[in-house]
Amino acid sequence: MRRTPPRPLAALLATAVLALAASAAGPAQADPPPPPAQPEIVGVGTAADQSAFNHLSTDYNAWLTASGDTTSARLFSWDQSGPSPIVPKPGATSITRPANGxxxxxxxxxxxxxxxxxxxxxxxxxxxxxxxxxxVALAKDGIGWAAPAGGNAPANLSALDLLLIYNCSLTNWDQINDIPGYSGPDATITPVLPGYAEYDPLGHSPYFSSDTATNFAWDVDASVGPYSVLNPGPCVVDGPLDNEGTDPVFNSPNTLVPYSAGRYVGQLNGHTTASDAPGVLTLRSLNGLNPVNAGRLNQNYTATDFGYVLNDVVRATDWAASASDPLRKIFGSTGWLCTNAVARADLQSEGFQLLPIGACGSVSHL
Structure with missing residues (x-):
């Protein structure tokens, strides 16, 4: 997480905070530990920032302890995958572990x-x-695509290429003729998507149980233009969990898969597990733009249709409490996640783009 051009002292100090947070935080907690004596603020949801929340919750709770605060609610977050059902808090209702946001x-x-x-x-x-x-807005991410290093995929694909590949209209690498300098081999493309299904409780079609695949499909549609619908065809392989390249399916040189660019950067920064890692995959350019620049998310990329904001959703009745409410102290525009130097360094180390003060912690709803 270091930039190469010379910078003023303030920027160098910011980098020092970032490096300290990345190196000193220690291993993060994947699921909440046995119930502590303090009250808890507990969440579930998408895989996109679960590693970040494991990191953030560890540092937030350590910050409270270092401050001598023994009464404020501690922060915990449940991973997307693991044993199910779960009891999120002591004495809580048992629920099925949520598989996505x-x-x-x-x-x-x-x-x-x-x-x-x-x-x-x-x-x-x-x-x-x-x-x-x-x-409640937290940080910015970008959706891209990845393919095995040394495989047959080009370094760049257009949104139209991706639409046609996943709709199974383009099925062979030698059919791709809009990428300068690329002459694809005569080999069948194997498009991979994290789990998808036909039914969505909110009525969206097509529906993907993967948040990464959902953002990817919607962003490809938006980039290509009106009436475009990424509707997976019979050539699409139902893939592994979001944002991991260790699955044997990627042993094929002809595979490609949607990938969170922020999660990819975070993984390169060492925030991995045995399965939550890029493995053989490398992130590629889309519409001629590389999602990553100098080890960070490319701002020019996240300004396109493929950039999106990570949110934390809370109940309006809970959020309407006073500014001293535990939710606002953590997630609000003046809360720990948006203003604390260690929290902001954590988010960058995990690969995400910081939102400006004021935009982080802002609220939107229907």
Whole structure:
């Protein structure tokens, strides 16, 4: 997470904070530990920033302890995958472990703060959601695509290429003729998508159980233009969990898969597990833009249709409490996640782009 051009002292100090947070935080907690004596703020949701929340919760709780605060609610977050059902808080209602942000939102709306407080969301407010769901902005990410190093995929594909590949209209690398300097081999393309299904509780079609695949499909559609619909054809392989390249399916040199650019940067920064890692995959350019520049998300890329804001969804009734409310102290525009130097360094180390003060912690809803 270091930039190469010379910078003023303030920027160098910011980098020092970033490096300290990345190196000194220690291993993050994947699921909440045994119940502590303090109250808890607990969330579930998307895989996109679950590693970041493991990191952030560890540092937030350590910050409270170092400050001598023994009474404020501690922050915990449940991973997308693992044993199910789960009991999010001591004495809470047992729930099925949410597999994505939309499942997390359903669980949030079906329970009270005795069970859950927030949902990690990779999508903004959607038709069909409750107007009482407040989306609190956290950071920016970008959706791209990845393919095995040394494989047959080019270094760049257009959004139209990706639409046609996943709709199974382009099925061979030698059919791609719009990428300068690329002459694809006569080999069948194997497009991979993290799990998808035909039914969506909110009525979206097509529906993907993967938040990464959902953002990818919607962003490709938006980039290509009106009436474009990425509707997976019979050539598409139902793939592994979001943003990991260790699955054997990627042993084929002809595969490609949607990938969170921020998560990719975070993985390169060492925030990995045995399965949550890029493995053989490398992130590629889309529409001629590389999602990553100098080890960070490319701002020119996240300014396109392929950039999106990570949110934490809370109940409006919980958020409407006073500024001293635990949710606002953590997620609000003047809260720890948006203003604390260690928190902001954590987010950058995990690969995400910081939002300006004021935009981080802002609220949107239907």
């Amino acid at each position: 939309r499942d997390g939102l359903t669980a949030l709306n079906a329970t009270t703060s005795a069970t859950l407080d927030f949902d990690r969301a990779a999508l903004g407010p959607q038709m069909g959601e409750l107007t009482s769901d407040d989306h």
